[in-house]
Amino acid sequence: xxxxxxxTPETPALNVSVNEVLGALRALETSQLSSAQLQALFAEIxxxxxxxxxxxxxxxxxxxxxDVSATDVAVAATGILEAADVAVFELGMWQTLKQ
Numbered sequence: 001x002x003x004x005x006x007x008t009p010e011t012p013a014l015n016v017s018v019n020e021v022l023g024a025l026r027a028l029e030t031s032q033l034s035s036a037q038l039q040a041l042f043a044e045i046x047x048x049x050x051x052x053x054x055x056x057x058x059x060x061x062x063x064x065x066x067d068v069s070a071t072d073v074a075v076a077a078t079g080i081l082e083a084a085d086v087a088v089f090e091l092g093m094w095q096t097l098k099q
Contacts, residue, residue, distance in 0.1 A: 021041065025038075025041075046080065049061060
């Protein structure tokens with residue numbers, strides 16, 4: 001178990017809920033997931049990932065053997081940057097300053 005995982009009485013129910021959400025995301029065209037729900041999930045995931053990454057620089061965005069393509073990453077990153085009103089140049093400067 002990683003240092004970020006907690007075992008609680010709610011863990012089994014949480015696992016079921018997460019699996020249901022993952023199923024809805026994998027069948028986005030046929031699921032009942034609304035755009036607003038997807039945006040809310042994405043916002044929470046980005047925030048949680050940022051916190052995890054701040055605590056553990058080695059924490060990867062994706063599990064091993066994932067099927068996320070470079071195109072998927074580029075499209076998502078572009079959308080995130082646009083939503084946050086951050087230019088690619090600014091991101092490059094921020095990354096330079098963080099080192």
